Amino acid sequence: MFQEERMQLIIEHLRKHNRISAEEIVTLFDVSRDTARRDLIKLEEQEAIIRTRGGAILPSPPQEFRSYQERLKYVSEEKRAIGKLAAALVRSGETIILDSSTTVQACAENLNGKSCTVITNSLHSAELLSNHTAVQIRLLGGKLDKEQRYVYGTPVIETLSHYYVDKVFIGIGGLTLDGFSASEEEGKIKHQMMKSAKKVIVLADHSKMGRRYGYRFADWTLVDVFITDQMPNQEWIDFLTEQQVDLLIPEPTQEKEL
Incomplete structure (x- = not known):
């Protein structure tokens, strides 16, 4: 699986579950922890995610006040x-x-x-x-x-x-x-x-x-x-x-x- 395809699937997982851990990426996509780390770094550089301890969450849309x-x-x-x-x-x-x-x-x-x-x-x-x-x-x-x-x-x-x-x-x-x-x-x-x-x-x-x-x-x-x-x-x-x-x-x- 190409990195871009895997990154899109990570985003889809976040939209469904709100957060994802490095261990979940390793398990879901059968990749190493270093690969999971590189995926999250790239997604963070694209401002698509916010990295947390051990994983990531989706950023809040700017200027949006949710219920x-x-x-x-x-x-x-x-x-x-x-x-x-x-x-x-x-x-x-x-x-x-x-x-x-x-x-x-x-x-x-x-x-x-x-x-x-x-x-x-x-x-x-x-x-x-x-x-x-x-x-x-x-x-x-x-x-x-x-x-x-x-x-x-x-x-x-x-x-x-x-x-x-x-x-x-x-x-x-x-x-x-x-x-x-x-x-x-x-x-x-x-x-x-x-x-x-x-x-x-x-x-x-x-x-x-x-x-x-x-x-x-x-x-x-x-x-x-x-x-x-x-x-x-x-x-x-x-x-x-x-x-x-x-x-x-x-x-x-x-x-x-x-």
Whole structure:
């Protein structure tokens, strides 16, 4: 089988299953691990995939805002690892804000009944945390976005302006050295959440770095901690050091990166 034909079949597999591992490529196409690695490198160079530890996922289409249920299908192991590390930063007795992103929802999943107060505009996180008796939930009120499963609008921003909390966890769809971007409605809420916290913790996997959306809502001066899944390049490391932003990366899984 020619490489181009095999690469097309890899893409078709990703469209059906959302992700593929190197071992699956080896098994499916009866090739060596080095061949699988070369295929993924070439696909990455063509911007057809995003390589992960041990495999690949499909990139999100630029400027596309999918429904919350659709985004839940793409909660990768990398996002779950980011969420788990973020949850470890929460201390008993703290009041925290969780935004409506799927990466932050992974943080909510890992609170494990910690005694804390959670303020959120995410219906999904509120429902998830309702099973934890030690967690007090304050669900913000406003207009309901049925597709994205979050509450938005002026009442949300107004209520947030009266809070002063210990930590806020913000998931970012687009981040560059210039700052953070999202849809306008979502961006305004995230900005107020960031202003309401003593410590701002940004969560984003490496695929979000360099991506821009239409509304820039904040810059790095508001951020204390950045959690991502891979070590960024030297330019980013130097920038984060200059901005005095702590960089945290989850411990690697047993599966090694290609």
